[in-house]
Amino acid sequence: MAGRDAETLALERGTPLYVYDLARIEEQARGLQRAFERAGTALRLRLALKAQRDPAVLAFVRGLGPPGSPESVGLDVCSPGEVRHAIANGWEPGEISYTGTNVSERDLDEILAHGVHVNVDLVSQLERFGRRARGREVGLRLNPRRGAASGAGRGHLYSGGDRPSKFGILEEQLDEALEVARAHRLTIDTVHFHVGDGFLNDGLPAFEEAVERIAAMARRLAVAGCPIREVNAGGGLGVPQGPGQAPLDLDAYAGILVRHLAGLDATIACEPGDFLVKECGVLLARVVSVEERGGVTFVGLDAGYNVAPEHFIYGAPLEVVLCRAADAPPERPVTVAGNINEGDDLFAEDLPFPEAREGDVVAMIGVGSYNQSMHLDHCLRPPARVVAFADRS
Numbered sequence: 001m002a003g004r005d006a007e008t009l010a011l012e013r014g015t016p017l018y019v020y021d022l023a024r025i026e027e028q029a030r031g032l033q034r035a036f037e038r039a040g041t042a043l044r045l046r047l048a049l050k051a052q053r054d055p056a057v058l059a060f061v062r063g064l065g066p067p068g069s070p071e072s073v074g075l076d077v078c079s080p081g082e083v084r085h086a087i088a089n090g091w092e093p094g095e096i097s098y099t100g101t102n103v104s105e106r107d108l109d110e111i112l113a114h115g116v117h118v119n120v121d122l123v124s125q126l127e128r129f130g131r132r133a134r135g136r137e138v139g140l141r142l143n144p145r146r147g148a149a150s151g152a153g154r155g156h157l158y159s160g161g162d163r164p165s166k167f168g169i170l171e172e173q174l175d176e177a178l179e180v181a182r183a184h185r186l187t188i189d190t191v192h193f194h195v196g197d198g199f200l201n202d203g204l205p206a207f208e209e210a211v212e213r214i215a216a217m218a219r220r221l222a223v224a225g226c227p228i229r230e231v232n233a234g235g236g237l238g239v240p241q242g243p244g245q246a247p248l249d250l251d252a253y254a255g256i257l258v259r260h261l262a263g264l265d266a267t268i269a270c271e272p273g274d275f276l277v278k279e280c281g282v283l284l285a286r287v288v289s290v291e292e293r294g295g296v297t298f299v300g301l302d303a304g305y306n307v308a309p310e311h312f313i314y315g316a317p318l319e320v321v322l323c324r325a326a327d328a329p330p331e332r333p334v335t336v337a338g339n340i341n342e343g344d345d346l347f348a349e350d351l352p353f354p355e356a357r358e359g360d361v362v363a364m365i366g367v368g369s370y371n372q373s374m375h376l377d378h379c380l381r382p383p384a385r386v387v388a389f390a391d392r393s
């Protein structure tokens, strides 16, 4: 990891241990920014804070560019706690974009006091926002009824499949939204959409359809007099997680957005979580037991699903590697079990694995997003330790 020996790090610092290779975040951020430059525009890039909020990681992301500069990375937040965390870690309110759901009066009072820009995702939320913040600028999260994913994916959770999703104002609700905005003298200045989850190149045609529909909805708002200054394409960009998967073609991604949105004269923004931080993180754990029972070999770890919930909550793929013999041929299938007192605390089942021994160190690869930030207090097992490297030794 970051040029260091993973086993040594685990033994020196203790496990479970997240190790972050921060340079990977910079590579991903610059890759996206450069792709938009090649497509003829400057991207406003933000990190989805819910994916990764470790202070050491945030200090590095903050250092990628001074506030408001083209190299800087702002933050997408979705709760009052995230607004506070963003500001405490050095972001200015103008660099923070709030896109949350089911925002209460209490939430709004706190968010508005900080002066961050808010995108609302329901007409009734716009009404609530208007009552609380007459005359302010606001964004609309729109739902184009088209989701993007790779393979089966989870894009439909954001923009709906057979049934509507819980997010976003639908095309037929635009007039109603405009009326509510007028009644409260709100200025609709942003169009937001988040329609994907982990999409790679095979998800781009569906993403393009979503962008086309969003562009049409944004034009309707513009014609109705809304000064749309930003179109925020959300996150959902994937990274390869399986054999044979190619990285997302960033020129194709940027090209789709620029082609369909150019006429609006708005800044294009996006706010990935996975794409920016997933690949930077590895979780190291020690093997505490190896035992065969009933024909199954259990490899038990000193880490459980509480420290790395993504695989368990979202069903995300998880690669587990034996650090001592990372490239050794598998010896037998094993079940990799955690230290939470629940039967489904299993990191892998029937995983072809080299011979494992007590005291070995295993690494879970590509866990930089939606893991440390989703720690659970289950069984009062503490959060994993963290070490982050900005250089590759």
Ligand SMILES: Cc1ncc(COP(=O)(O)O)c(C=O)c1O
Pocket (backbone or CB within 6 Å): 048, 051, 076, 099, 194, 196, 197, 198, 234, 235, 236, 237, 271, 272, 273, 274, 275, 369
């Ligand atoms: C509004 C919004 N923006 C950005 C993201 C980040 O998504 P991802 O990590 O898939 O890029 C999410 C994730 O759910 C989201 O809901």
